[in-house]
Amino acid sequence: MHAVVTAVGPDNRGLADPIIHHLTSAGANLHEIQMYDRDQEHLFAMLVRAEWEDDADSATLRADLDRIGSERGLSVRTWVPGERTPPRLAICTTYRPEPATAVLRAVRDGRLKAEVSCVIGNRPTCRGVAEEFGVPFFDIGDDRGAPDNERLVDLLDEHAVDYVLLARYMRVLPAAVCWKYAGGRILNLHHGLLPPFPGFRPYEDAHARHMLTYGATVHFIVPELDAGEQIVHQATFTVPPGTPLKEIKRRGETEHEPAVLTEGVRRVLDGEVALRFHRVVPVT
């Protein structure tokens, strides 16, 4: 059995030990430990990736670790990849419906071996898309689109989500959320080539630099890292000189980005790649 345990809490006093100790006592080999600390934000996080040579009892493990978490005031999660078949997806959206639609279609058509548990928006725009595919939609945004991030995590937990897809979700996930679902569970679609074109306006930036190729990138999110080593898939399309930005964006947003997201998700679901030590590695 392979398990990813994440723990998030307000400080790092005596927090790593009980979890690590419990895992080793329970016969686990520890393959990876990462810690993260932002004193000023009172955020402490740990990820442990552990493996058992024989099958272990995931329900007992999860119950034990949850108990440790509640005793220590930590938010603890135990993820066992492959425990649920098919894996369960949450799709986060803002305005653009095309990437979410592409994933929902690919799941319906069997091209993506997964189940979409829910669509979550900080804007209500994609409600209709979700309903068209019979998937519940949750609006976590206030009047100005500011998301309720605690509600977001509650929804992911309630729906027993394996992977979170940020499908042109235009808000930054707080580090605390990322660490709760750390270990290669959050995939982001960036509408530009990374690393050269980060930021909120990659089409505009590439156009200002006179590029004739426009890209999109699917990557795992790891707080503070620049996405280079976390890239799962990226591709571009080419336009002739003089193509108006409006036409470039239309093609990118309605055709290119949805295809790139779908292929990136497929690579993860089909087990071709995984996140290890903050890097995407091919699985052989």
Add this chain to the structure above:
Amino acid sequence: MHAVVTAVGPDNRGLADPIIHHLTSAGANLHEIQMYDRDQEHLFAMLVRAEWEDDADSATLRADLDRIGSERGLSVRTWVPGERTPPRLAICTTYRPEPATAVLRAVRDGRLKAEVSCVIGNRPTCRGVAEEFGVPFFDIGDDRGAPDNERLVDLLDEHAVDYVLLARYMRVLPAAVCWKYAGGRILNLHHGLLPPFPGFRPYEDAHARHMLTYGATVHFIVPELDAGEQIVHQATFTVPPGTPLKEIKRRGETEHEPAVLTEGVRRVLDGEVALRFHRVVPVT
């Protein structure tokens, strides 16, 4: 008639006037004048793009301007696009034969409407390729590959070349050479995406930044400018995570770059784009 006149000399005392004066006296409308000066290198250059409403006599014009050049100690060239049909190409090479081969094939097969006048190398490597297509090859490099740039210009002049293709030619053309053939006559194949990946090792640089797309760019060369606005064509190919650099380079060098160069040259030969005011503009 449309003519591009270039003049290159050691200083700028009284040099612009006679050429400009002659052109306006000869009934030309001056569409574009650009000057360039590097005092420290004793290099002065001027480009004038002129148009006549009626047909003008290009031979007389060229003779007159050559005479002014020789009186003033200037290297003057008068290029009349379309004067020679089909247009004549020179291909500059170093080691890699694939891009040159792709252009020679496309010319032979009629996909590029041009004639290859000569292949020029600073290394003898591509001699065989040129001979295979019955095109003369000239080696302008010394033992260490340092090119004789005066010989390069002489060859271009002798062969009445319209366009110069730098097909993985790994030396920097001096500004004096670029200005002698200014006005959208020198096309370079860069083996990376511009502007994000300039330099001599774009595959290595993109790989170090963990890109999954690798590009090539065809652009006009204008000294001191960064190629952004001079891009004629660019495209990428995509690899899965973990693809070895060696495999990426093999694919890029043997398949991708040749195709990108051929398409870039085609756009210029077919008159889809032109260089105006140091920028590529679509021709409608």
Add this chain to the structure above:
Amino acid sequence: MHAVVTAVGPDNRGLADPIIHHLTSAGANLHEIQMYDRDQEHLFAMLVRAEWEDDADSATLRADLDRIGSERGLSVRTWVPGERTPPRLAICTTYRPEPATAVLRAVRDGRLKAEVSCVIGNRPTCRGVAEEFGVPFFDIGDDRGAPDNERLVDLLDEHAVDYVLLARYMRVLPAAVCWKYAGGRILNLHHGLLPPFPGFRPYEDAHARHMLTYGATVHFIVPELDAGEQIVHQATFTVPPGTPLKEIKRRGETEHEPAVLTEGVRRVLDGEVALRFHRVVPVT
């Protein structure tokens, strides 16, 4: 005599010839000609830098060229550096008063050999500063700060301004305005190091990249160029790790930027540097 002639108009049909012809007929050596064209914006611009070996009559020259301009529908300006002593400055502002104040003080104290003709704002914020120094203030902004650029040029013309200082003026000057005052007459204070930190938020961008040095740059403005070769002065200050962004900005905005602007302007006024062929060159 040394003169810079600029001409701006809606197209380039037959416009360069009369001006160039007049200058050569009037005994000028043409040192530099640059043209700029944006068809889509109906903007054509030309700069000619000319020199006469003997003293020439600037008033007659200006009158003749103005007449050509009005016949041809061109906006023509003839600038003779050194004609007015001391040279006359316009300072453009938005909100921050410190850089303008620093220049006004340096002029008052004789550290800058110039006269401030006017302060111009797209916001009224710096009116008090101007009045404190007895300099007229003009507000060219509408309710949202959008500047009336024709009024801006009229003010510069009426006040016979030699140099325009953009002193944390937060609007982009249209290319037409830049070309009307081309030839090294518009100096911009950028509140970050160029080229690494362009954009509107250079403090934030440098802080996000964990820099411990924060810079400011004074450069001539040439449309479409990235300011690298046009840099007149730049400097940085250093902070210890952990310094809050707020403290960095305070120090940069109230102490560092004003000093950098003043030194940049001094270099130009004292004739240490000049803009030639779009590049800053030291004057020996």
Add this chain to the structure above:
Amino acid sequence: MHAVVTAVGPDNRGLADPIIHHLTSAGANLHEIQMYDRDQEHLFAMLVRAEWEDDADSATLRADLDRIGSERGLSVRTWVPGERTPPRLAICTTYRPEPATAVLRAVRDGRLKAEVSCVIGNRPTCRGVAEEFGVPFFDIGDDRGAPDNERLVDLLDEHAVDYVLLARYMRVLPAAVCWKYAGGRILNLHHGLLPPFPGFRPYEDAHARHMLTYGATVHFIVPELDAGEQIVHQATFTVPPGTPLKEIKRRGETEHEPAVLTEGVRRVLDGEVALRFHRVVPVT
């Protein structure tokens, strides 16, 4: 007591557990755990930062951990900051003597509260400098300057070095070496501003971009990270336009870099900053 334990070995099977288990059994609070893995290079590394509320016995701890290391085939080090007073430095050099000389002088004059245990070079150039200050010099390079990195680590161990200063040491430290001395013990002097000017030729690169400020940066080395968050000190000097590159390099190399290195080392020795979770944080 505060201890940093590093363990480096060929794989990650069962390696984290015994060390972590021993530390927690010995009453430590685990403040930070980081792991690093490069399967392809057979390199596994772990850093544990631990604290004891009361004084603990560092000699026993070190002996116990060394024993675990030797049982498991791991290279284990236990560093207790402050254990040796004053702290002991190793200075690594290649050709340029100025930065090393500056540190040796500052130590001699009491401006740096440390002792220089040894100077190590991959070239013999700085032997004279070391001898002048009565410090042993070790040449670890072969004929072409390729360093013997195992010898480097042996020397650091034998001399009980607390901090390693890369004083224009022009070789890349392998990740294995960095992890053996991880936890904020290796300081590098980079002769350019980071992050904008990385690479081996930062003066040339900044000059090519027409900068008028030239910087140097002192940072902790953490493999795979880009040094942004690890910067301890950086500063620049300013030159007027037209300053030759040669003069810029002379000033940078002989005056600026030595001063920047000395100040960076001082900040670390005086306890003003520390490396925590791969980031430099101010110590209050």
